[in-house]
Amino acid sequence: EDRKVPLTMTATSILEQWSHTSERIFPVTDVAVRQAWDRLVKRAGITNLRFHDLRHDAISRFFEMGLSVPEIALISGHRDPRMLFRYTHLRAEDVVKKLS
Numbered sequence: 001e002d003r004k005v006p007l008t009m010t011a012t013s014i015l016e017q018w019s020h021t022s023e024r025i026f027p028v029t030d031v032a033v034r035q036a037w038d039r040l041v042k043r044a045g046i047t048n049l050r051f052h053d054l055r056h057d058a059i060s061r062f063f064e065m066g067l068s069v070p071e072i073a074l075i076s077g078h079r080d081p082r083m084l085f086r087y088t089h090l091r092a093e094d095v096v097k098k099l100s
Helices: 009-017 030-044 053-064 069-076 081-087 092-099
Strands: none
Touching: 053 069, 053 081, 069 081
């Protein structure tokens, strides 16, 4: 399903300058991405890190940056904002700073 995703001005500028040589911006398959990810984490000696974990981290960082629930839902594509809280892993030290 198509949806609009907010991008930074830099990203927008790059995409506007992009020459449309193919329909996709990144013409790779999901299998190729998975294989590259698996090789990367193996080479780095990282265990128990899934590609999907990056989504959890990004959503947590968006909350730490002070973005609102509707803003984060727009970026992440969550229709039900309650789902965001499953992805959110706030750091205690960041909450302590806000309480001070």
